[in-house]
Amino acid sequence: MSKPIIATTSLAGCFGCHMAILDIDARILQLIDLVEFNKSPIDDIKTFTKECDIGIIEGGCCNSENIHVLKEFRKHCKILISLGECAIMGGLPALRNGIDVKECIEEAYLKGPTVGRNTERILPNDEELPMILDKVYPCHEIVKIDYYLPGCPPKADLIWAAVVALVTGDELNIPYELVKFD
Amino acid sequence: MSETIKFTIDGKECQGTKGQLLVDAAADNGVYIPVLCHMRDLIPAGSCRMCTVKVNGRNMAACTTPAEEGMAVENNTPEFLDIRKAIVEMLFVEGNHFCPACEKSGNCDLQALGYKYQMMVPRFPYAFERREIDATTPKIFLERNRCIFCKRCVRVIKDEEGRSIFAFKGRGTTLEINIDKKLAATMTDEMAQQAMDICPVGCILKKEIGFVTPIGQRKYDTMPIGSDIENNHQ
Numbered sequence: 001m002s003k004p005i006i007a008t009t010s011l012a013g014c015f016g017c018h019m020a021i022l023d024i025d026a027r028i029l030q031l032i033d034l035v036e037f038n039k040s041p042i043d044d045i046k047t048f049t050k051e052c053d054i055g056i057i058e059g060g061c062c063n064s065e066n067i068h069v070l071k072e073f074r075k076h077c078k079i080l081i082s083l084g085e086c087a088i089m090g091g092l093p094a095l096r097n098g099i100d101v102k103e104c105i106e107e108a109y110l111k112g113p114t115v116g117r118n119t120e121r122i123l124p125n126d127e128e129l130p131m132i133l134d135k136v137y138p139c140h141e142i143v144k145i146d147y148y149l150p151g152c153p154p155k156a157d158l159i160w161a162a163v164v165a166l167v168t169g170d171e172l173n174i175p176y177e178l179v180k181f182d
Numbered sequence: 183m184s185e186t187i188k189f190t191i192d193g194k195e196c197q198g199t200k201g202q203l204l205v206d207a208a209a210d211n212g213v214y215i216p217v218l219c220h221m222r223d224l225i226p227a228g229s230c231r232m233c234t235v236k237v238n239g240r241n242m243a244a245c246t247t248p249a250e251e252g253m254a255v256e257n258n259t260p261e262f263l264d265i266r267k268a269i270v271e272m273l274f275v276e277g278n279h280f281c282p283a284c285e286k287s288g289n290c291d292l293q294a295l296g297y298k299y300q301m302m303v304p305r306f307p308y309a310f311e312r313r314e315i316d317a318t319t320p321k322i323f324l325e326r327n328r329c330i331f332c333k334r335c336v337r338v339i340k341d342e343e344g345r346s347i348f349a350f351k352g353r354g355t356t357l358e359i360n361i362d363k364k365l366a367a368t369m370t371d372e373m374a375q376q377a378m379d380i381c382p383v384g385c386i387l388k389k390e391i392g393f394v395t396p397i398g399q400r401k402y403d404t405m406p407i408g409s410d411i412e413n414n415h416q
């Protein structure tokens with residue numbers, strides 16, 4: 001039997017959840033015996049070259065590109081996992097939710113105390129840039145998500161336990177200490 | 183002398199005194215019924231409904247219901263575990279609860295109940311409402327994004343003349359917690375600490391100090407909420 005294939009991505013996240021994946025330390029050697037990676041920052045494969053079994057999503061959706069990538073993941077992965085607070089509830093990027101986008105942009109590029117010289121009052125508006133959304137959306141409000149692993153970041157032991165259980169079909173028993181929202 | 187009564191919770195035989203609130207009587211018998219608004223010896227508010235149990239077939243708030251002889255109470259049934267999980271989820275989506283950025287994280291009752299009922303994601307859509315923060319008083323940050331309207335602070339924190347320092351303003355969707363600026367100016371450090379400690383979420387924060395306890399040593403890092411009550415009577 002061929003190995004299950006995993007894809008991962010970071011949307012509106014800080015890559016902390018991917019760092020947490022690497023926190024499994026030496027178990028990464030067991031992991032590559034267990035699974036194969038496809039599109040992921042971990043192996044630097046940029047586009048899907050195979051249909052995948054598990055898609056791991058870090059971060060919520062703050063712009064049009066995030067939505068596009070997330071929908072691609074849903075299309076190419078049998079199972080999607082929201083990894084971490086940002087994917088689950090928007091996380092820190094979602095602190096802007098409830099505030100007008102215009103107000104946010106003006107604060108960031110014109111009025112904010114850390115804004116340097118922007119004498120021409122330029123706001124980012126290049127067509128190459130993804131459009132910013134009205135708010136940051138949790139992933140499950142955009143596509144169907146199958147499993148959730150909370151934490152900021154989720155503990156490596158939690159990620160390990162969940163992925164192994166998913167791949168081997170063993171029962172998942174998570175100790176109380178492993179599931180935290182921070 | 184107060185009259186002793188007998189009742190059962192999930193079949194377990196319990197004893198209490200007549201008129202004692204069910205939630206307190208349960209705790210005295212080593213049974214944890216989750217609460218957010220309730221505090222022992224305080225006039226009950228019955229506002230959060232976390233303590234909903236079934237008494238003789240009817241759903242009741244255990245913090246407003248007096249224990250009575252012969253009551254058959256259902257507490258930890260699948261039905262109530264799900265109802266309570268739903269209440270926690272509703273509270274999470276209604277406010278803006280960003281646990282990773284909250285000073286109360288690890289010591290927060292709402293978060294601890296999320297852990298207890300294994301909330302991975304709320305089943306309801308997030309509201310993401312904008313709420314204003316009040317940092318104008320000398321000792322307290324009022325972080326309204328996290329208020330769950332339990333009214334603990336209103337009921338407990340009072341000045342020497344018995345006047346509440348915190349109060350509700352508005353009704354329905356405009357309801358918000360407020361702090362009386364004149365009275366707040368007289369608050370001692372101890373009062374500010376007490377206000378922060380009784381707040382079941384991270385709405386009331388004491389200024390100038392935060393994140394004192396390292397991760398791993400906080401109240402609910404290793405001990406689920408309610409385990410103190412359950413472990414006392416094993």
